[in-house]
Amino acid sequence: MFFNSIDFAIFLPLVFFLYWFVFNKNLRFQNLLIVISSYVFYGWWDWRFLSLILFSTVIDYIVGLKLKREKKSSKRLFYLWTSIFVNIGFLGFFKYYNFFIDNFIEAYSLFGKEISPNTLNIILPVGISFYTFQTLSYSIDVYRNKLEPTSDFIAFSAFVSFFPQLVAGPIERATHLLPQFYVKRNFIYSNAVLGLRQILWGLFKKIVIADNCAKYANMIFNDSLNYSGSALVLGAVFFAFQIYGDFSGYSDIAIGTSKLFGFDLMRNFAYPYFSRDIAEFWRRWHISLSTWFRDYLYIPLGGSKGSLGKKVRNTFIIFVVSGFWHGANWTFIVWGALNAIYFLPLLLSNQNRKNIGIVAGDKILPNLKEISSIVLTFVLTTFAWIFFRAESVSHAFGYIRGIFSKSLFEVPDLPMKALTTLVLIAVFIMIEWFGRKDEFAIADVRIYHNKLTKYAFYYTIVISIYLFGNFSDNLEFIYFQF
Numbered sequence: 001m002f003f004n005s006i007d008f009a010i011f012l013p014l015v016f017f018l019y020w021f022v023f024n025k026n027l028r029f030q031n032l033l034i035v036i037s038s039y040v041f042y043g044w045w046d047w048r049f050l051s052l053i054l055f056s057t058v059i060d061y062i063v064g065l066k067l068k069r070e071k072k073s074s075k076r077l078f079y080l081w082t083s084i085f086v087n088i089g090f091l092g093f094f095k096y097y098n099f100f101i102d103n104f105i106e107a108y109s110l111f112g113k114e115i116s117p118n119t120l121n122i123i124l125p126v127g128i129s130f131y132t133f134q135t136l137s138y139s140i141d142v143y144r145n146k147l148e149p150t151s152d153f154i155a156f157s158a159f160v161s162f163f164p165q166l167v168a169g170p171i172e173r174a175t176h177l178l179p180q181f182y183v184k185r186n187f188i189y190s191n192a193v194l195g196l197r198q199i200l201w202g203l204f205k206k207i208v209i210a211d212n213c214a215k216y217a218n219m220i221f222n223d224s225l226n227y228s229g230s231a232l233v234l235g236a237v238f239f240a241f242q243i244y245g246d247f248s249g250y251s252d253i254a255i256g257t258s259k260l261f262g263f264d265l266m267r268n269f270a271y272p273y274f275s276r277d278i279a280e281f282w283r284r285w286h287i288s289l290s291t292w293f294r295d296y297l298y299i300p301l302g303g304s305k306g307s308l309g310k311k312v313r314n315t316f317i318i319f320v321v322s323g324f325w326h327g328a329n330w331t332f333i334v335w336g337a338l339n340a341i342y343f344l345p346l347l348l349s350n351q352n353r354k355n356i357g358i359v360a361g362d363k364i365l366p367n368l369k370e371i372s373s374i375v376l377t378f379v380l381t382t383f384a385w386i387f388f389r390a391e392s393v394s395h396a397f398g399y400i401r402g403i404f405s406k407s408l409f410e411v412p413d414l415p416m417k418a419l420t421t422l423v424l425i426a427v428f429i430m431i432e433w434f435g436r437k438d439e440f441a442i443a444d445v446r447i448y449h450n451k452l453t454k455y456a457f458y459y460t461i462v463i464s465i466y467l468f469g470n471f472s473d474n475l476e477f478i479y480f481q482f
Contacts, residue, residue, distance in 0.1 A: 001044035002476055003253045004206055011041065016260055020187055027184050031158045034181075034261070038163035042127070045167075049125040052090060057160045059086045060135045064142045064149030064156075076143060083139035087132045094124055099328030126480050127167030129325060133292055135160055138174035140296055147175050155181035164257040168250045168479040170268040170288035177265070185262030194443065195259030197458075201442050202252030204461055206477070209428050210245030211470035212421045213238040216414065221389055224399045229408030232399060234418070239389045240382045241425050244273065246478045247286070252440055271436045273381075273429075274359050276373035278342040279352035281381060289325070293318050304347060315347060316340045326388070327481065331396060335387040342380055358437055424468060 001007050015037045023029040043050050063083045070076050138159075141147040150156050159178045165171075220227050220235030227235070251268035258265045268288050275281035282290050294303075298318045302310050316337065323336020346352040359374065360366040366374065383400075390396035435441030445457070 001041050003250065003257075004203065007044065011037075012257065012260075019261060024187075028154060030185070031152075031154045031181055034158040034163070035154060035161060038158070038161035038166060041163040042161065042166055045126050046123070049128075052125055052128065053131060053161055056087060056090065056132065056135050057157050059083060060139050060160075061150075061153055061156050063139050065151065067139075067142045068149045080139060080143040083136065087136050091128055091132045094122055094128055096328045097122060124481065130169050130171055131160060131166060133171050133289075134174075137171075137292065137296070138178070141174055147178070150178065150182075152182070162258075162263075164254040164261075164263075165265055168247070168254070168477055169286075170251060170254065170266050171292055172265060172288070173292075177263070180263055187262065191259050191262075195256040197442060198252045198256030198259070198440050200256075200458070200461055201440055202249040202254075202256060204465055205245040205249030205252065205428075207465050207469035207471070208245075208424060210242045210249060210478075211473060211475050212424060212468065213242035213245065214475055215470060215473060216418050216421060217242050217389070220414075221399070224395070224402055227402070228410045228412055229403045229405045230410050231412035231414055232403045233408070234412055234414065234422075236382050236386050236389075236399075236403075238421070240273075240378070240385050241428075243385065243388070243478055244269075245428075250477045250479065267439060271432055273378055274374055274433070274436060275377050276355040276359060276370060277346055277351070277377055278339065278380060279346045280355040281377055282339070282343070289322065293322055297321065304352075308348070311347060312344065315344055319343065330393050331387045331390050334393055334396070335384050338384045338387065342384070420468070 001011060015033070019030060019033055023033050039050055039053075042053065060083050063079050066079045067076055070079065138147070138156075142149045155178070158181050159172075159174065162172075162177070217235055217238040220231055221239065224232060224235070248269040255265045255268070266288055268286060270284040270287065272281050272284035275284055298314055301314045301317060303314060304311055319336040319340035320333055321336070323332040323334070323339075326332045326335075343352070346354075355373075359370055386399055387393070387396045390399060432441045435443065435445060438444050442457075442461075
């Protein structure tokens with residue numbers, strides 16, 4: 001079930017009504033309703049893969065109880081590795097089996113040998129990378145004694161399958177989300193209004209920005225040999241805003257929906273395209289994943305401590321693994337490695353935490369130095385996105401060669417409607433800029449203090465979605481494939 005579908009528009013009010021008006025007296029029934037609703041939400045796509053979520057839930061629930069009772073370190077480690085093996089095993093099979101088989105065949109052919117092992121027609125379960133990492137955080141934190149394991153299977157099942165963030169995050173930590181299922185939730189009107197506002201902004205990002213950009217990004221990337229360098233540049237820019245609008249839009253809808261049910265999810269995006277360097281970008285982009293890798297991979301490896309060689313090694317490991325997490329294609333690995341190359345000079349010169357605060361502070365506009373830093377970071381990021389979007393590494397290099405050709409300075413041959421999308425992007429950037437201090441861009445704009453202008457603003461966004469939204473292509477969220 002997609003957030004931008006009629007099905008969800010019916011599903012959400014129905015669950016909301018049952019949650020607050022039928023089962024509001026009983027916490028356990030509320031949690032059970034969340035579990036059932038989440039399984040319906042996920043099963044709407046393909047009910048067969050519900051067994052994977054259930055199996056992962058049961059395994060990690062049992063592992064948690066075993067870790068609680070076991071004091072012997074060797075057995076505790078065994079239980080932890082059981083959880084890791086099962087979760088990563090499922091993820092590896094469904095996501096990477098054919099990738100490794102195909103690359104093994106290619107490597108073997110270099111020696112003049114031809115082999116034909118069987119490859120499978122494997123369907124990638126939606127959201128498997130997300131809920132796998134979420135359940136792993138539980139097992140790891142219980143093993144580290146950072147979290148008391150739960151004996152409430154319904155609450156734990158609700159934590160694993162919580163429908164707003166089940167298929168594309170944010171990837172919640174058990175230490176943050178699971179305790180929220182233990183306590184009674186009260187309906188807070190102001191919080192629900194804030195949630196609806198965030199859902200509205202998420203829909204605008206997805207339907208107006210992302211889906212319109214997708215139309216031209218797909219058109220250019222899918223036929224890149226026949227476009228000028230200038231059009232290829234625009235194609236990369238369109239994709240940069242497509243993936244940002246799409247993924248951050250999903251996160252906004254997920255977080256806003258959670259607010260309707262009395263839950264607090266972690267922030268996943270913090271205006272990453274206003275970053276002044278790559279280190280800041282990665283603190284603001286897909287925050288739940290980058291912090292997951294930081295806490296469960298980078299720091300255990302030694303982080304930024306130790307020798308120069310270890311710093312370089314750990315940086316490349318975390319970025320390459322992050323790239324590989326996104327998909328079974330060398331393009332993602334190159335994308336991750338390229339970001340590691342961007343990041344290393346900042347780390348080695350101790351400049352990686354130089355830009356922590358909000359850009360431009362209390363000023364209306366940034367200064368020239370900040371503008372140049374933002375533009376340079378966006379250019380580097382967009383260049384890396386070419387590898388992320390390309391069908392293959394050779395396609396990406398061909399695309400880049402096309403950019404740096406004589407046609408780079410030609411007027412791009414694109415439909416006039418592409419200009420409308422560029423104008424929409426400009427308006428979007430402006431709104432995001434003036435709302436950059438808040439959790440999301442329209443969380444607390446000044447016009448909310450006047451009832452007339454407040455509702456005029458809401459209706460303007462709704463009308464903009466209706467007038468400028470791309471409904472014809474019926475595009476699903478990009479990160480469903482990850």
